[in-house]
Amino acid sequence: MLPIEYRIENEDESVTLDFKKEAYGKKTGEFLKDVAAFANALTNDLNRYIVIGVKDQNGMKEYFNVNRNDIGDVSNFQQLIDQNIEPNIPIKIKYVNIEENELAVFEIGPCDNPPYVFKKDYPPTKQGIIYIRNGTSTRFAKRQELDLMYQRRDKVQSKDISVGFIDAIESSIELRVLNSGEINNAPSNIRKRAIENEIKHRKSPYYMKPLVMASDFSILRNEKPLSRLDDSELQQMLLDVKKEFIKNDNYYFYEEVGNRFNLFIHNQGAEPLVGCTIKLKVPIVNGLKIAGDVYDDPTDFSRIITMRNFVQSQYPQVGKTENMYIITEKIAKLKHKLTTKVFLEDIRIVFLPEFEEKEITIQYEIYADNYHDVISGDLSIKVVRN
Numbered sequence: 001m002l003p004i005e006y007r008i009e010n011e012d013e014s015v016t017l018d019f020k021k022e023a024y025g026k027k028t029g030e031f032l033k034d035v036a037a038f039a040n041a042l043t044n045d046l047n048r049y050i051v052i053g054v055k056d057q058n059g060m061k062e063y064f065n066v067n068r069n070d071i072g073d074v075s076n077f078q079q080l081i082d083q084n085i086e087p088n089i090p091i092k093i094k095y096v097n098i099e100e101n102e103l104a105v106f107e108i109g110p111c112d113n114p115p116y117v118f119k120k121d122y123p124p125t126k127q128g129i130i131y132i133r134n135g136t137s138t139r140f141a142k143r144q145e146l147d148l149m150y151q152r153r154d155k156v157q158s159k160d161i162s163v164g165f166i167d168a169i170e171s172s173i174e175l176r177v178l179n180s181g182e183i184n185n186a187p188s189n190i191r192k193r194a195i196e197n198e199i200k201h202r203k204s205p206y207y208m209k210p211l212v213m214a215s216d217f218s219i220l221r222n223e224k225p226l227s228r229l230d231d232s233e234l235q236q237m238l239l240d241v242k243k244e245f246i247k248n249d250n251y252y253f254y255e256e257v258g259n260r261f262n263l264f265i266h267n268q269g270a271e272p273l274v275g276c277t278i279k280l281k282v283p284i285v286n287g288l289k290i291a292g293d294v295y296d297d298p299t300d301f302s303r304i305i306t307m308r309n310f311v312q313s314q315y316p317q318v319g320k321t322e323n324m325y326i327i328t329e330k331i332a333k334l335k336h337k338l339t340t341k342v343f344l345e346d347i348r349i350v351f352l353p354e355f356e357e358k359e360i361t362i363q364y365e366i367y368a369d370n371y372h373d374v375i376s377g378d379l380s381i382k383v384v385r386n
Helices: 004-010 028-039 074-084 143-154 180-184 187-202 231-244 246-257 301-306
Strands: 017-020 048-052 054-057 060-063 091-098 101-108 131-134 137-140 161-165 172-176 259-261 263-267 273-283 288-290 317-320 324-334 338-341 347-351 359-368 371-384
Touching: 004 048, 004 091, 004 101, 017 054, 028 048, 028 074, 028 101, 028 131, 028 137, 074 091, 161 359, 161 371, 172 259, 172 347, 187 231, 187 246, 231 246, 246 347, 263 273, 273 288
Parallel strands: 017 048, 172 371
Antiparallel strands: 048 101, 054 060, 091 101, 131 137, 161 263, 259 347, 263 338, 273 324, 273 359, 288 347, 317 324, 359 371
8 A cells, every 4th residue: 555645755645545735724514525526536545635735836836833632532523424324334533644745534434334424404415415536537427327326335355355374364474584604605606615625625735636537527507616717717717607607696595595485365245255356565685685586406307307496486587676576476355255375376575684673564465357446455573593
């Protein structure tokens, strides 16, 4: 779920977002009308927002500092809503800072029980009127829109979808950080030390270069032992060791000593979600690495001989933006009243020692053919010692 600060700065007005330069003051009828219209908007986002202190003209925003005394107490607004609109619409007020200006945000919702109706006259509105937010405007709801409200209320709603780690749907999980010993035991580091030792050994006054023997070559890799290489080959090998041992390191870190996790989705709605795309967004930060695939053991020559390494991986698609890993999986159907494991292969993730005792927030997004909005939320991973 995007922070409201991001939405204020980057999004236009919509069925879930409205900007106003000044507080409502004595215009309580206008406030009730806006709240009812937002609550009835045909969107799967449970919460909608009215932001005070923003002037939006042709996409250009200007911000104004809001006096909290001009906004008033949230309990008064809640009482006003409860007395005039049914069913109940929860409301919160919070304050955010944008460009050194403090703005007030009315958070309306969750709005999961439409239609919301005026239960008595309150000028300029009258009893029984149903307003709806359509685009950036407010008007009376049409019969077709009322039908849609009832239909959508009876089917899957975002509040019906629980996402978490392990099949208990936990929103937080602890994963371990690698220790310095495990880092030192990476194949490239072991190889690097072996090369350095060979170079150091050759500086001894008692060093004698051994003769090359046919048995010194590996049948499968055609490799000479370090002792049979000349000095220039050793120096070049030292420069290339990380690149040459990337497959070994990937297998070691992601398959042997790293972490694995999966997500589970519980659909408590009245119908399945079909044609689903699940996206998991993990921030790119120092000390965190995610595998791009399941890695084969490069020293397992039986796999090479039997060509098993050409079998298509069931690992999800892992993409990267400038600041985010985006992990994508497609699922034909999320059955209702059941828990579904998201990824066919667990996600491989590694935390280097500098990430110890840190916590990251990851975001999930669920898209479905029979649900025309995105279901989103946050999960957290805490990194601990072994």
